[in-house]
Amino acid sequence: MRVGILTSGGDCQALNATMRGVAKALYKMFEDVEIVGFDDGYKGLIYADYRIMQPNDFSGILTKGGTILGTSRQPFKLMRVPDENGLDKVEAMKHTYRKLKLECLVVLGGNGSQKTANLLREEGLNIVSLPKTIDNDLWGTDMTFGFQSAADIATNAIDCIHTTAASHGRVFIVEVMGHKTGWLTLHAGLAGGADIILLPEIPYDMDIVVNAIRSRSKQGKGFSILAVAEGAISREDSLLSKREFKEKKKSGLVYPSIAYEIGAQITERTGQEVRVTVPGHMQRGGEPCPCDRVLSSRMGAAAAVLIRKKKYGYMVAIRNDELTEVPLEEVAGKLKTVDPNSSIIREAKMIGISFGDE
Numbered sequence: 001m002r003v004g005i006l007t008s009g010g011d012c013q014a015l016n017a018t019m020r021g022v023a024k025a026l027y028k029m030f031e032d033v034e035i036v037g038f039d040d041g042y043k044g045l046i047y048a049d050y051r052i053m054q055p056n057d058f059s060g061i062l063t064k065g066g067t068i069l070g071t072s073r074q075p076f077k078l079m080r081v082p083d084e085n086g087l088d089k090v091e092a093m094k095h096t097y098r099k100l101k102l103e104c105l106v107v108l109g110g111n112g113s114q115k116t117a118n119l120l121r122e123e124g125l126n127i128v129s130l131p132k133t134i135d136n137d138l139w140g141t142d143m144t145f146g147f148q149s150a151a152d153i154a155t156n157a158i159d160c161i162h163t164t165a166a167s168h169g170r171v172f173i174v175e176v177m178g179h180k181t182g183w184l185t186l187h188a189g190l191a192g193g194a195d196i197i198l199l200p201e202i203p204y205d206m207d208i209v210v211n212a213i214r215s216r217s218k219q220g221k222g223f224s225i226l227a228v229a230e231g232a233i234s235r236e237d238s239l240l241s242k243r244e245f246k247e248k249k250k251s252g253l254v255y256p257s258i259a260y261e262i263g264a265q266i267t268e269r270t271g272q273e274v275r276v277t278v279p280g281h282m283q284r285g286g287e288p289c290p291c292d293r294v295l296s297s298r299m300g301a302a303a304a305v306l307i308r309k310k311k312y313g314y315m316v317a318i319r320n321d322e323l324t325e326v327p328l329e330e331v332a333g334k335l336k337t338v339d340p341n342s343s344i345i346r347e348a349k350m351i352g353i354s355f356g357d358e
């Protein structure tokens with residue numbers, strides 16, 4: 001029996017740990033299993049770049065960040081668009097799958113990758129997918145692997161800023177990854193003791209942000225720390241259509257990112273010195289944390305169980321600490337966002353964190 005496997009989209013810390021989990025469980029369950037690893041995500045499936053993996057390839061990788069297979073972004077919206085040589089990518093993927101006589105394909109990926117996984121399912125391929133992303137924004141699972149490791153790094157960045165912020169009495173902004181959802185910023189902000197947390201799901205009012213900083217100054221607190229998501233948005237911008245928003249960005253002062261824009265506004269209104277830190281891709285790097293190693297190992301084993309049962313067309317998920325699976329058609333195209341009325345937001349507000357909204 002041959003099982004294909006690929007890692008797709010932006011990487012994260014626990015991709016190798018998850019593949020190891022899948023492989024170890026498969027080798028234990030089946031005597032005759034051969035695992036085919038595709039290079040650089042769906043690209044490897046399209047262009048038939050693959051290698052036959054050996055059990056040893058999956059040893060010693062539990063703690064190794066990145067992905068031993070490589071990854072790439074192959075946007076879902078371009079999947080039906082032929083490549084520069086006129087190749088039909090979907091047909092090419094089906095061809096590779098059939099040529100290799102795969103029993104199924106295991107896909108480790110985030111939102112876009114799950115959409116393509118679902119497309120391949122609709123095209124008749126046997127798919128098992130696993131929820132990868134530091135953003136934790138995949139619908140249907142309480143947690144994605146990669147999230148907790150990235151939260152550790154983003155928290156550490158805020159921790160480091162704390163000591164210097166206290167010495168200098170400045171306003172510091174740490175910009176955390178997450179364009180569409182704010183899970184990482186919320187968790188790192190809470191864990192790192194940020195004073196203000198700005199998320200894409202809770203449009204901020206600059207007057208409220210500035211008041212929160214002023215009120216800290218009045219209490220004799222010389223510094224403030226803001227954890228700002230890449231996709232944080234002001235209340236007025238959130239009312240614009242996508243096109244109007246793009247036009248506004250083009251016509252105004254162009255900042256490298258939202259943290260710099262907010263920083264400039266804070267200095268203008270309060271006269272306070274502001275410093276911006278962007279940990280960026282550090283958040284996806286390094287070793288997976290213990291929580292991710294556990295989650296990945298469990299999810300990998302759960303994927304192998306689906307293969308043993310020939311239960312295809314599902315994404316492995318965790319709910320209430322139990323491993324389960326969700327139909328790919330339900331997952332594809334849906335985001336799990338932070339609910340502004342959820343208890344975690346209420347509790348954060350109770351301890352004095354401002355989200356710039358009230």
Ligand code: F6P
Pocket residue numbers: 010073110133134135177178179230284
């Ligand atoms: O989806 C994971 C993620 O790290 C996001 O948090 C971030 O906005 C994006 O990928 C960055 O993508 P890239 O690595 O392509 O710059």
